[in-house]
Amino acid sequence: MIQTVRGTRDILPEDMPLWRRVEDVAREAFRRYGFSEIRTPIFEKTELFARGVGEATDIVHKEMYTFIDRARADSEGESLTLRPENTASVVRAYIQHKIFADKSPGELTRLYYIGPMFRRERPQAGRYRQFYQIGAEVMGSSDDPAIEAEVIEMLEWFLKELKITGTTLLINSVGEPASRAAYLEKLREAIKPNLDRLCADCHHRYETNALRVFDCKIESCQAVIASLPVITDSLDEASREHFGKFKAHLDARGIAYKVNPRMVRGLDYYTRTAFEIVGNDKLGAQNTLVGGGRYDGLSETIGGPPTKGFGFAFGLDRMVMSLPEDEAGRLRAADAPDVFIVFLGEAARDHAFNVARDLRAAGIAVAMEFEDRKMKKAMTAAAKSRARYALIIGDDEVASGKYGLKNLTAGEQESLTLDEVIAKLS
RNA sequence: GCGGGUGUAGCUCAGGUGGCAGAGCGUCUGGCUGUGAACCAGAUCGUCGCCGGUUCGAGUCCGGCCACUCGCCCCA
Structure with a gap:
C-alpha cells in the first residue's frame, strides 16, 4: 500500500468546505483592504532563501527541501529549494518586475498569496511538511505605522468573520539592525554570569541565538529570564517612536493588544514591529495563529532598491483547526x-x-x-x-x-x- | 536529530495471568408492491502494522523493523 509521504496529507472532501471558507473570507478581507493576489513559483533558487531568510538560521541549514537540478552540458546543476515561506519570493517578484517603478512616492504595493510551503522537519500537531499559507505584504517607500495597524485591523475582521474567538494579539519591536545587535550583546552579557543556572538547550541558544532563551519552557530558566533586560528598553530612538505611534494607532482603532518584549522573531529580515496572534486551546503546543512583522531592508538584501515592507502569514491548517465546532458543522452541512x-x-x-x-x-x-x-x-x-x-x-x-x-x-x-x-x- | 504514546473491521475502540477475534457505528437485505433519517429482524465486514523467535498453541510473551501520533530542538 503506497501512502502519503511523512508530514503530508490529503485534504478530503468533507473538510474542503472549511478550507474554502477560510480562503473565501481571506480573499474578501484582501479585497476590502485593497490587496491584489500574486502567485510565485513553488521552488526558487536556494540562494534567495539563504540570503532572504538568513544564512545562519536553522531553516536554511537543515529544514529546507533543497535539491540539485539536473546538470546541463554547459553548467553544473544549480541548487533549488521548495519555498519554506513566501515573503522572499514576493519581494523578489516585486524587484524583478519593477512593480515599484510606476508608483508615486508614498504609494504602496499591497499583495497577498495563498499556496503551499514546505519544511523538512518532524511533523507534530498543526505542523506538516507541506503546509498551506495565506499571507500578505505591504511594500513601498513608506513605513508609516498606520500601515501596520490597518493590516492588523484587517486580520481582526477576518478572525471575527470566521467566528474564531479567544485570540490574543501580541506585539513587540525588535528595533533597527544596529540597536538589535547592541541589545544582543547586552543580553549575552546579562546571561553569561547565570549560565550555570540554565539548561543545556539554553547554553546552546546562548551560543547561537541568545534571543531564543526567552522561549525556554523550563521553570528554572524562566526564573533567570525574568531578570534579563528586554529589547524594548534598548530600542533606538526612531524605533521607540515608531513603536509608540503603532500602539497609538491600535488604540485609536480600539484594537486590544499585549506588549510582549520577549517575543522575538527567528528570521533575520525582521525590523521594528513584530506581532503574533495566538489562538485558543484547540491547537496544542503550536498555538501561534498568525505571525508577521516589518522587514525594511529585505529588498536590498536580495539585490533590490531600498524598500520598506510589512507583512504577515498564517497557516491554513491551524486556522481550519481553530474554527468553532458549530461553525464547522454549519459549513459542512451547507455543502450539499x-x-x-x-x-x-x-x-x-x-x-x-x-x-x-x-x-x-x-x-x-x-x-x-x-x-x-x-x-x-x-x-x-x-x-x-x-x-x-x-x-x-x-x-x-x-x-x-x-x-x-x-x-x-x-x-x-x-x-x-x-x-x-x-x-x-x- | 532526540524523547513519550499508539498500531485489532470502512470509522471509534474492547480484548487481566497465552486457548475458536469482539462491540458500537457504518454498509447491505428484509419487515414496507411509490416515500428517507429516530423502530424491528437478519447479514456483511479482519494479513490483529511487518519480520523473526519461544510454545502443542501467540492479538497476547521476547527481539528487530515500519508507520502514525504527541512533544523537544527550531519556527516560516
Missing part, C-alpha cells in the same frame, strides 16, 4: 446538493435526465443516481446526499407534468410543475 432526483422506472429515468438538465440550467445543484432502484432505496440515497429536497418522478408525474417535491428535513411534500420547482429552489 439543493435537490436529489428520485425516479421510478426506465421511462421516468429518461424524463428525469431532462428535468435534471433544466434544473441545472437554472442554477440549481442537482444530485441523481443512474440506477433504477426501489423507491425506499432511492429515498435513502437522497437523505444520505444531504440534499434539502427530493424530487420524485414516476410514470404518474411524467404523465401529469407535476412532480413530487419533498422537503427532507420537514418531511412535507407538494406536487409542483417544473417551473414551480425552479422558482421554489432558486
Whole structure:
C-alpha cells in the first residue's frame, strides 16, 4: 500500500468546505483592504532563501527541501529549494518586475498569496511538511505605522468573520539592525554570569541565538529570564517612536493588544514591529495563529532598491483547526446538493435526465443516481446526499407534468410543475 | 536529530495471568408492491502494522523493523 509521504496529507472532501471558507473570507478581507493576489513559483533558487531568510538560521541549514537540478552540458546543476515561506519570493517578484517603478512616492504595493510551503522537519500537531499559507505584504517607500495597524485591523475582521474567538494579539519591536545587535550583546552579557543556572538547550541558544532563551519552557530558566533586560528598553530612538505611534494607532482603532518584549522573531529580515496572534486551546503546543512583522531592508538584501515592507502569514491548517465546532458543522452541512432526483422506472429515468438538465440550467445543484432502484432505496440515497429536497418522478408525474417535491428535513411534500420547482429552489 | 504514546473491521475502540477475534457505528437485505433519517429482524465486514523467535498453541510473551501520533530542538 503506497501512502502519503511523512508530514503530508490529503485534504478530503468533507473538510474542503472549511478550507474554502477560510480562503473565501481571506480573499474578501484582501479585497476590502485593497490587496491584489500574486502567485510565485513553488521552488526558487536556494540562494534567495539563504540570503532572504538568513544564512545562519536553522531553516536554511537543515529544514529546507533543497535539491540539485539536473546538470546541463554547459553548467553544473544549480541548487533549488521548495519555498519554506513566501515573503522572499514576493519581494523578489516585486524587484524583478519593477512593480515599484510606476508608483508615486508614498504609494504602496499591497499583495497577498495563498499556496503551499514546505519544511523538512518532524511533523507534530498543526505542523506538516507541506503546509498551506495565506499571507500578505505591504511594500513601498513608506513605513508609516498606520500601515501596520490597518493590516492588523484587517486580520481582526477576518478572525471575527470566521467566528474564531479567544485570540490574543501580541506585539513587540525588535528595533533597527544596529540597536538589535547592541541589545544582543547586552543580553549575552546579562546571561553569561547565570549560565550555570540554565539548561543545556539554553547554553546552546546562548551560543547561537541568545534571543531564543526567552522561549525556554523550563521553570528554572524562566526564573533567570525574568531578570534579563528586554529589547524594548534598548530600542533606538526612531524605533521607540515608531513603536509608540503603532500602539497609538491600535488604540485609536480600539484594537486590544499585549506588549510582549520577549517575543522575538527567528528570521533575520525582521525590523521594528513584530506581532503574533495566538489562538485558543484547540491547537496544542503550536498555538501561534498568525505571525508577521516589518522587514525594511529585505529588498536590498536580495539585490533590490531600498524598500520598506510589512507583512504577515498564517497557516491554513491551524486556522481550519481553530474554527468553532458549530461553525464547522454549519459549513459542512451547507455543502450539499439543493435537490436529489428520485425516479421510478426506465421511462421516468429518461424524463428525469431532462428535468435534471433544466434544473441545472437554472442554477440549481442537482444530485441523481443512474440506477433504477426501489423507491425506499432511492429515498435513502437522497437523505444520505444531504440534499434539502427530493424530487420524485414516476410514470404518474411524467404523465401529469407535476412532480413530487419533498422537503427532507420537514418531511412535507407538494406536487409542483417544473417551473414551480425552479422558482421554489432558486 | 532526540524523547513519550499508539498500531485489532470502512470509522471509534474492547480484548487481566497465552486457548475458536469482539462491540458500537457504518454498509447491505428484509419487515414496507411509490416515500428517507429516530423502530424491528437478519447479514456483511479482519494479513490483529511487518519480520523473526519461544510454545502443542501467540492479538497476547521476547527481539528487530515500519508507520502514525504527541512533544523537544527550531519556527516560516
